[in-house]
Amino acid sequence: MAKKVALMQGNEACAHGAMYAGCTFFGGYPITPSTEVAEVLSNELPKVGGKFIQMEDEIAAMASVLGASLTGAKVLTATSGPGVSLKQELIGYACIAEIPCVIINVMRGGPSTGMPTGPGQSDVQQAKWGTHGDHATIALVPASVQEIFTETVRAFNLAEKYRMPVQVLYDEIVGHMRERIEFPEPGELEIINRTLPTVPPEQYKPYDTSFGDVPPLAAFGSGYRFHVTGLNKAQDGFPTTKAEYVDAEERRQVRKVEGEVARAQIELNEEYLTEDAEVLIFAYGSTSRSARYAVNELRKEGIKAGLFRPLTLWPFPEKRISALGKQVKAIIVPEMNLGQMNLEVERVVKGSCPVISIGRVDGEPLNPGQIIAQVKEVK
Amino acid sequence: MAYDYEKSLRPGKLPHIWCPGCGHGIVMKGLLRAMDTCGLEKNNTALVSGIGCASRLPGYVDMCTLHTAHGRAAAFATGVKMARPEMNVIVMGGDGDGTAIGGNHFIHACRRNIDMTYVIMNNFIYGMTGGQFSPCTPTGDKASTTPYGNPDPTFDISKLAIGAGATFVARTTAFHATQIDKLIAEGIKHKGMAIIEVLDDCPTTYGRRNKFRSVVDMMKRLKDIAVPVTAAGKMTAEQLEGKILTGVLYKEDKPEYCEQYAKVIARAKGAK
Numbered sequence: 285m286a287k288k289v290a291l292m293q294g295n296e297a298c299a300h301g302a303m304y305a306g307c308t309f310f311g312g313y314p315i316t317p318s319t320e321v322a323e324v325l326s327n328e329l330p331k332v333g334g335k336f337i338q339m340e341d342e343i344a345a346m347a348s349v350l351g352a353s354l355t356g357a358k359v360l361t362a363t364s365g366p367g368v369s370l371k372q373e374l375i376g377y378a379c380i381a382e383i384p385c386v387i388i389n390v391m392r393g394g395p396s397t398g399m400p401t402g403p404g405q406s407d408v409q410q411a412k413w414g415t416h417g418d419h420a421t422i423a424l425v426p427a428s429v430q431e432i433f434t435e436t437v438r439a440f441n442l443a444e445k446y447r448m449p450v451q452v453l454y455d456e457i458v459g460h461m462r463e464r465i466e467f468p469e470p471g472e473l474e475i476i477n478r479t480l481p482t483v484p485p486e487q488y489k490p491y492d493t494s495f496g497d498v499p500p501l502a503a504f505g506s507g508y509r510f511h512v513t514g515l516n517k518a519q520d521g522f523p524t525t526k527a528e529y530v531d532a533e534e535r536r537q538v539r540k541v542e543g544e545v546a547r548a549q550i551e552l553n554e555e556y557l558t559e560d561a562e563v564l565i566f567a568y569g570s571t572s573r574s575a576r577y578a579v580n581e582l583r584k585e586g587i588k589a590g591l592f593r594p595l596t597l598w599p600f601p602e603k604r605i606s607a608l609g610k611q612v613k614a615i616i617v618p619e620m621n622l623g624q625m626n627l628e629v630e631r632v633v634k635g636s637c638p639v640i641s642i643g644r645v646d647g648e649p650l651n652p653g654q655i656i657a658q659v660k661e662v663k
Numbered sequence: 664m665a666y667d668y669e670k671s672l673r674p675g676k677l678p679h680i681w682c683p684g685c686g687h688g689i690v691m692k693g694l695l696r697a698m699d700t701c702g703l704e705k706n707n708t709a710l711v712s713g714i715g716c717a718s719r720l721p722g723y724v725d726m727c728t729l730h731t732a733h734g735r736a737a738a739f740a741t742g743v744k745m746a747r748p749e750m751n752v753i754v755m756g757g758d759g760d761g762t763a764i765g766g767n768h769f770i771h772a773c774r775r776n777i778d779m780t781y782v783i784m785n786n787f788i789y790g791m792t793g794g795q796f797s798p799c800t801p802t803g804d805k806a807s808t809t810p811y812g813n814p815d816p817t818f819d820i821s822k823l824a825i826g827a828g829a830t831f832v833a834r835t836t837a838f839h840a841t842q843i844d845k846l847i848a849e850g851i852k853h854k855g856m857a858i859i860e861v862l863d864d865c866p867t868t869y870g871r872r873n874k875f876r877s878v879v880d881m882m883k884r885l886k887d888i889a890v891p892v893t894a895a896g897k898m899t900a901e902q903l904e905g906k907i908l909t910g911v912l913y914k915e916d917k918p919e920y921c922e923q924y925a926k927v928i929a930r931a932k933g934a935k
């Protein structure tokens with residue numbers, strides 16, 4: 285049977301990806317350029333008995349999805365820079381209390397109100413460091429309409445599997461661009477749901493590490509009573525200031541994502557002509573589309589350029605970038621910001637090759653010509 | 664026979680963090696009695712709070728408890744209730760938590776008329792952080808950040824709730840302990856947003872700065888300023904000066920939010 289095909293916008297694909305993943309609750313607040321995600325879900329969710337609520341602001345939207353998630357719902361919120369800034373408080377809450385949720389950030393220019401209808405990629409470090417305190421981060425950066433669908437599904441899977449917030453960041457260009465999309469059949473993509481407790485209620489502890497670094501999460505209303513707090517807590521979920529408990533919990537919450545085994549399951553990259561590359565372009569989101577075009581043009585001229593495109597931006601693909609840093613003469617990092625991920629590339633290659641940032645913040649996409657010119661300069 | 668509170672409390676979680684003489688414990692006992700009266704099932708009741716001394720209350724109670732972030736309780740609770748309308752949802756918190764940082768969530772939860780009971784413990788001060796003035800600190804009073812007297816006008820929480828659309832609004836004080844559970848129970852039974860404001864006391868950070876020599880003095884004041892709303896009709900404006908009305912201040916039947924959303928679902932599924 286032929287697959288269902290459509291021409292649709294990135295934001296619409298995100299909403300449909302969420303439905304495919306089994307999302308049953310959306311809480312949001314309107315903001316350009318993300319609003320279509322909410323609009324589509326306000327239409328789709330009630331059809332399957334799901335819930336859509338437009339809250340009074342982005343903080344409330346984030347709070348509502350966390351409350352809903354604790355009852356067992358698979359939850360989503362969508363916004364853009366100004367809204368993500370407001371959500372930071374409760375993104376931290378979701379980290380420490382370990383509540384699965386997906387946050388879509390359709391990036392525009394910034395800071396502040398910035399350029400509501402212009403694209404940007406300037407929230408990529410905020411995704412990692414926006415909320416206070418040490419915590420693990422998972423952030424995905426799709427680059428096409430099709431990929432927004434599949435990465436939204438993956439975001440739900442990771443949120444449920446690792447019991448934490450997962451952010452999906454794409455810029456206004458892919459958010460509003462219309463492209464052909466092929467819908468996966470039901471069952472074609474893997475769907476992961478959170479692990480529920482198997483112990484009887486009286487033995488249940490919400491942060492019981494005897495089940496590993498990601499303890500099972502019971503749902504409110506399902507017969508399990510437990511306490512959830514944003515204070516540092518012990519395995520039983522109750523607040524503590526005991527150094528050894530606090531330390532163990534903090535470290536576990538970072539390890540559950542940054543540990544070797546977890547990384548292998550979370551990281552996802554695409555490499556294009558990197559095997560023999562002498563100059564590497566590190567690019568993500570819509571900028572990677574310009575970068576791929578640039579690589580093809582450069583190859584025609586005999587210049588050995590290659591593209592490394594992360595789909596998982598955080599945790600950062602440290603091992604592979606470190607290895608490539610030793611292989612190539614230079615790494616070029618084009619981004620629609622004034623140089624953010626280049627700092628991470630630099631940190632990881634530890635001086636084994638120069639890292640050159642190309643930044644653009646004028647609301648125009650980074651074009652292949654800019655990248656080609658920069659590669660030729662280092663050759 | 665003494666009332667058995669233990670059956671509703673989590674074993675091993677006492678002593679609580681509250682100071683001797685703090686009114687929050689009186690309100691907690693009222694809540695436990697109300698839960699009993701209404702026959703609330705522990706497994707099917709979510710107790711949600713923000714941050715503050717008042718908001719530490721859920722940690723002691725044997726229910727599904729959610730201690731959120733400062734001011735955000737009503738918004739978390741909205742998510743819980745929307746996602747699982749069959750659960751009873753109760754919000755507990757302080758005056759600062761609910762009317763300053765959480766003021767926006769408070770009024771919108773009232774406006775939606777979502778079925779929950781919000782008990783707001785008004786001790787006129789930010790207790791937990793050491794006694795800075797809150798939107799409920801009386802004008803002229805002393806707080807750690809109003810050393811020359813509070814220049815700010817005060818919120819009337821109950822009026823705010825009525826204006827914002829809550830369909831059950833009641834007020835009492837920590838002195839009127841037996842009224843607390845009655846009003847909370849009425850609020851729980853009410854379908855829609857029920858706000859129960861309990862004026863209580865913070866001897867540690869408010870009382871001592873405002874010339875209350877003892878907790879007894881503070882309780883006496885609560886007793887003196889309270890006028891049952893049923894009696895107020897017969898009193899002159901002069902007699903009502905400086906008083907606060909207690910009892911059920913407002914009650915109305917209006918469509919409840921989750922029921923309204925159930926109709927949205929029915930329409931989306933093709934019902935006419």
Ligand SMILES: Cc1ncc(C[n+]2csc(CCOP(=O)(O)OP(=O)(O)O)c2C)c(N)n1
Nearest residue numbers: 715716717733757758759760788789790791
């Ligand atoms: C975002 C944020 N801002 C400030 C604080 C500090 N803070 C903790 S409790 C509190 C005031 C609580 O006052 P109230 O809600 O009246 O409760 P009470 O302690 O009086 O019972 C404040 C300002 C915080 N925890 N979080």
Ligand code: SF4
Nearest residue numbers: 681682685716790865
């Ligand atoms: S500081 Fe005030 S509000 Fe807090 S526990 Fe002590 S008396 Fe109660």
Ligand SMILES: [Mg+2]
Nearest residue numbers: 757758788790
């Ligand atoms: Mg207070």
